[in-house]
Structures are given as C-alpha cells and as structure tokens.
Amino acid sequence: MIISxxxxxxxxxxxxxxxxxxxxxxxxxxxxxxxxxxxxxxxLIQKDRHNGVHxxxxxxxLHKRGxxxxxxxxxxxxxxxxxxxxxxxxxPDNKIKSNxxxxxxxxxxxxxxxxxxxxxxxxxxKSHIDKLPKIDxxxxxxxxxxxxxxxxxxxxxxxxxxxxxLIRAFIKFKNSDKVAELLRxxxxxxxxxxxxxxxxG
Numbered sequence: 001m002i003i004s005x006x007x008x009x010x011x012x013x014x015x016x017x018x019x020x021x022x023x024x025x026x027x028x029x030x031x032x033x034x035x036x037x038x039x040x041x042x043x044l045i046q047k048d049r050h051n052g053v054h055x056x057x058x059x060x061x062l063h064k065r066g067x068x069x070x071x072x073x074x075x076x077x078x079x080x081x082x083x084x085x086x087x088x089x090x091x092p093d094n095k096i097k098s099n100x101x102x103x104x105x106x107x108x109x110x111x112x113x114x115x116x117x118x119x120x121x122x123x124x125x126k127s128h129i130d131k132l133p134k135i136d137x138x139x140x141x142x143x144x145x146x147x148x149x150x151x152x153x154x155x156x157x158x159x160x161x162x163x164x165x166l167i168r169a170f171i172k173f174k175n176s177d178k179v180a181e182l183l184r185x186x187x188x189x190x191x192x193x194x195x196x197x198x199x200x201g
Contacts, residue, residue, distance in 0.1 A: 008070065010044070011062065011067070011070035011071055012070065013044055014039060014044050014045070014071055015070065015071045015072065015073060017038065017039060017042055017044060018035055018038075018039075018071065018073050018074075018088055019073055019090065019091070021035060021038055022073065022088065022089070022090040023090060028089055028090060029087050029088070029089055030087065030088050031085070031086065031087060031088075032052050032055055032056050032059065032086040032088075033051045033052055034088075035088055036051055036052030036055050039052075039055060040052075040055075045058065056084070056086060059071070059074060059076065059084070059086050060076075060084055063076050063084070072091050073088045073089055073090065073091055074086055074087070074088055075087050075088075075089065113172060113173065118173050118175070118178050121172075121182075122178070122181055122182045125182060128165075129153070129165075129182065129183065129184065132153070132156070132159065132161065132162055133156070133157065133159055134153075134156060135155070135156060135157060140155060147186070151180075151184055151185050151186050152184045153183055153184040153185050154184075154185055154186055154189070156185075158193070162183065163193075163197055165182070165183065166179060166183065166190070166193060166194060166197065167194070167197055167198070169182050169183075170194050176190055176191045176194055179194065
C-alpha cells in the first residue's frame with residue numbers, strides 16, 4: 001500500500017533512532033514503552049500520558065498497511081488478550097540496506113502527497129482563491145457564462161499571484177487536473193498554462 005512521503009520519512013527517522021539506541025545500549029528485545037521516552041524526546045512521536053499509546057497505534061497502522069518493514073527493528077505479536085506487543089531488536093546494516101531496496105522495489109512511487117491530502121489542501125485554499133481578482137461577469141458572452149457554471153473562474157484574467165499558485169500547486173500535486181480543480185478553471189487551459197510557464201522558467 002502506498003504511503004505518503006512524510007510518513008515514509010518519519011518511519012525511517014524512527015528506525016534510525018531506535019537502531020542507534022540499541023547499538024549504544026546493547027539491549028535486545030526491548031518493548032515499545034522502553035523506546036517511547038527516547039522517541040518523544042527527539043520529537044519523532046507525539047507525547048502522551050499513557051507511555052506511548054500514540055506510538056503503539058502508529059506501529060499498528062504500519063502493520064495493517066504491510067509497511068512495518070520500514071522499521072525493521074520492530075516485531076509485533078498478539079498476546080493472550082489479543083493486544084499487540086511490540087519488541088525491538090538490533091539489525092545489521094546490510095539488512096537495513098537490503099530492506100530499503102525491497103521497499104523501493106515494491107513501492108516505486110512514494111508520493112509526496114496523497115489524493116486525500118490534495119483534496120484537503122484544495123478545500124483549505126478556497127478562501128485564498130476567493131480573494132483573487134474577479135472581472136464583472138455581466139460583460140462575458142453567453143457561452144463563457146455557461147462555461148463558468150462548471151468552472152467558476154473560467155475567463156478570469158491571470159495575475160502573477162495566480163501564476164505563482166499554479167506552479168507551486170503543480171509541483172506539489174503533480175497533477176494538472178487537481179490544479180485546475182484548485183483554481184476552478186478548465187483543465188485544458190490550466191495544462192496549457194502550466195506548460196507555457198514552465199517553458200518560460
């Protein structure tokens with residue numbers, strides 16, 4: 001299952017911190033409650049009053065997604081009460097490297113942002129798009145007015161501010177249709193404009 005670039009990097013940072021701790025202390029088979037203070041102190045996981053409940057839930061999510069191998073030191077098993085217990089074991093460098101190659105082979109594309117995250121950003125950006133300059137719609141021909149029923153900002157004059165949003169959104173989304181959805185313009189127009197602006201540098 002594909003995970004976001006942010007989640008991927010977070011797991012890798014946690015893995016490195018745990019490996020360093022195990023190497024320094026010589027400990028083996030320690031519990032999640034043992035590594036929780038270290039990870040919380042480093043700001044890698046959220047602090048809580050239950051000695052790492054957020055961290056344990058995070059491990060559970062990775063496990064359900066089949067991505068626990070991002071933290072190769074971690075091994076999970078259910079106890080008699082059907083609750084997961086997490087133990088951490090030091091692993092050799094060559095195992096980490098080969099594991100990373102396997103992860104990259106199985107998941108060649110780890111997007112910087114998921115579709116749901118894009119949709120959330122589009123929703124949050126609505127107020128900013130609403131503040132962009134608007135023309136008097138009454139001067140538009142009937143065909144343009146009809147188009148604007150589907151694309152509310154169709155035939156608006158492009159400003160440098162909107163060009164900036166266009167390129168930054170395209171770099172982040174890597175999807176011109178989603179950029180068009182953000183700007184509320186026709187996808188074909190947005191695609192052509194992106195190409196033109198990128199060519200101009």
